[in-house]
Amino acid sequence: MHDLADSVESMEQLAAVWRTMVLDRDPDADVRDLPGIAVRWADCRFAFWNCVTLTDVGAGADLLQRRLEEAAEIMRAKSRPGFLWVFEDLLDDEARAALDTAAEQAGLAYAFPGTGMAGDLPPLPEPHHPDLTFQRVTTEEHLRAYADINSRAYGFPLEDGRDGLAGSTLWKDGVHAYLGVRDGTPVACAATVEARGRVFVLLVATDPQWQRRGYGEAVTRKALHEGIRATGATRATLHATAAGAPVYPRIGFVPNSPMRFFTSAS
Numbered sequence: 001m002h003d004l005a006d007s008v009e010s011m012e013q014l015a016a017v018w019r020t021m022v023l024d025r026d027p028d029a030d031v032r033d034l035p036g037i038a039v040r041w042a043d044c045r046f047a048f049w050n051c052v053t054l055t056d057v058g059a060g061a062d063l064l065q066r067r068l069e070e071a072a073e074i075m076r077a078k079s080r081p082g083f084l085w086v087f088e089d090l091l092d093d094e095a096r097a098a099l100d101t102a103a104e105q106a107g108l109a110y111a112f113p114g115t116g117m118a119g120d121l122p123p124l125p126e127p128h129h130p131d132l133t134f135q136r137v138t139t140e141e142h143l144r145a146y147a148d149i150n151s152r153a154y155g156f157p158l159e160d161g162r163d164g165l166a167g168s169t170l171w172k173d174g175v176h177a178y179l180g181v182r183d184g185t186p187v188a189c190a191a192t193v194e195a196r197g198r199v200f201v202l203l204v205a206t207d208p209q210w211q212r213r214g215y216g217e218a219v220t221r222k223a224l225h226e227g228i229r230a231t232g233a234t235r236a237t238l239h240a241t242a243a244g245a246p247v248y249p250r251i252g253f254v255p256n257s258p259m260r261f262f263t264s265a266s
Contacts, residue, residue, distance in 0.1 A: 003256065004057070004089065004090075006116070006118055006254075006256035006257070007087055007089040007090055007116060007256050007257035008057060008090070009118060009237065009256075010087060010116030010117075010118065010237060010239070010256050010257055011053060011055060011087045011090060011116075011257075012196070013195055013196070013198065013200055013237045014038075014051075014053055014085060014239065015033070015038040015040065015053065015055065016195045016196055016200075017193060017195045017200045017202065018038075018040035018049075018051050019031055019040055020170070020193070020195070021040075021049060021170075021202075022040045022041065022042045022049050022051070024168055024169075024170040024171075025042040025044055025046075025049050025164060025168070026042045026043070026044065029041060029042045029043065030042075030043065030078075033055075034070075036054060036055055036056040036059070036063070036067045036070075037052060037053070037054060037055060037067060037070060037071055037074070038052070038053050038055050039051075039052050039074060040052070040053075041074075041078060041082060042164075043078050043079055043080045044080060044163050044164060045080060045157075045159065045160040045163035045164070046147075046156070046160050046161055046163050046164025046165070047080070047081055047082050047083060047156070047160070048082075048083070048154075048164065048203070049082075049164050050078065050080055050081065050082020050083065051082055051083055051084075051085060052071045052074055052075060052082070052083075052084045052085070053084065053085040053086070053087070054067050054068075054071065054084075054085075054086055054087070054090065055090075056090065057090050058090070058091075058092055059090065059091050059092065059095050060092050060094060060095050061092075061094045061095045061098045061102070063095070064091060064095040064098065064099065064102055065098075065102045065105070065106070068084075068102050068103055068105075068106035068108060069106045071084050071106070071108075072084075072106045072107045072108050072264055075108075075263075075264040076107070076264050081263060081264065082263075083111060083261045083262065083263060084108060084261065084262040084263070085114075085239075085259060085260075085261060086099065086103075086259065086260045086261075086262065087116060087257040087258075087259055088257055088258045088259065088260065089256065089257035089258070090257065099260065103260075103262050104265075107264065107265050108262040108263065108264060108265055109262060109263050109264070109265040110260060110261075110262055111261040111262055111263050112241065112242070112261050113241075113242055113258065113259065113260060113261070114239050114240060114241055114242070114258075114259035114260075114261060115239070115240045115245050115255050115256075115257070115258055115259060116237070116238075116239055116240075116255070116256040116257045116258075116259060117237065117238050117239070117240055117245075117248050117249075117253040117254060117255050117256060118198075118235065118236065118237045118238075118253060118254060118256060119235070119236055119248075119251070119252040119253040119254055120234055120235050120252075121224065121228065121234055121235070121236050121251070121252045122234075122252065123228070124221060124224055124225045124228065124251075125225075126225060127218055127219075127221035127222040127225055128218070129180070129214060129215065129218035131182050131213065131215070132180040132181060132182055132187075132188075132215060132218055132219070133180075133181045134178050134179070134180060134181070134219065134222045135178065135179045135181050135186070136176070136177065136178055136179075136226070137171060137172055137175075137177035137178065137179065137189075137191075138172050139172065140166070140167070142172075142177075142179060142186075143165050143166065143168065143171055143172060143177075144162060144165075144166065145179055145186040145189075146165060146171075146177060146179060146186070146189045146191075146203070147161035147162045147164060147165040147166065148161060148162070149179075149186060149187070149188065149189045149205045149206070149207050150189070150203055150205045152205075152207050152208055153205035153206060153207065153208060154205065171191075174193065175191050175192070175193045176191060176192045176193070176223050176226045176227040176230060177189070177190075177191035177203075177223070178190060178191070178219050178222045178223045178226070179219070180206075180215050180216075180218060180219035180222075182210065182215070186207075187206065187207045187210040187215055188205065188206040188207065188210065188215035188216050188218070188219045189203065189204070189205055189206075189219060190203070190204040190205075190216070190219045190220040190222070190223040190224075191203055191204075191223050192223045192224055192226070192227030192228075192236070193227070194227070194230075194231045194233060195237075197233055197235070198233055198235045198236060198237050199224065199227040199228055199231060199233045199235070199236040199237075200236070200237050200238065201220060201223065201224065201236060201237070201238035202238070204216055204219075204220050204238075204244060216244065216247060217247045217250065217251070220247070220248075220251065221251060224236060224251065236252075236253070238253065239259065240253075240255075
């Protein structure tokens with residue numbers, strides 16, 4: 001296990017940021033803090049804005065089973081699919097070993113892995129990549145391009161990504177969202193937002209045809225540089241997919257809790 005405090009921080013950052021994002025998408029969204037469960041569910045087509053996460057610290061196997069069943073019931077009541085986020089280091093050893101079986105018994109299907117990460121970052125220099133210019137998201141056209149890059153990278157229909165971001169004032173003002181542009185075409189994107197005195201990195205993506213060129217790292221550095229400069233925060237947090245996990249330690253992030261994402265199987 002990693003430092004438990006870092007894993008708790010990772011979970012709390014998710015709950016804080018997703019509250020802001022989901023309420024931005026729909027002021028009437030289902031945003032609740034229940035015993036052991038944080039609900040952040042916009043019930044929109046963009047599945048990342050439909051989120052439930054377990055918040056107990058040190059949960060044993062019996063409590064885990066109960067929380068998974070409660071989470072699955074919440075998810076089944078929604079019209080749109082989303083994800084249950086489980087931070088493995090918040091479970092005790094017995095619960096962690098039983099997680100897959102317990103999830104299956106609750107009617108949940110494993111989707112993909114992730115990793116919480118955090119870092120106390122030094123001042124980052126102005127980022128540069130020889131292929132890219134950086135464009136801050138300030139218009140609907142920029143926002144649509146940002147959504148489309150995420151949809152292509154994560155395998156969503158374009159309309160699903162657009163449903164998550166279109167029309168957002170927050171993303172054009174309060175979020176430090178940037179596009180990496182190559183020869184006039186947006187090819188990568190990353191964003192940072194302030195949360196509880198930290199800078200949180202979210203929705204980093206590179207168009208699949210332009211991956212493995214350092215574009216994602218470059219635009220992430222740009223979003224961090226601008227977010228840190230604007231807020232004065234020096235600690236940053238994020239949740240990495242398997243594809244992104246090798247990139248972030250080069251910037252200064254340290255992995256904490258492994259994560260598992262589940263969907264409702266029914």
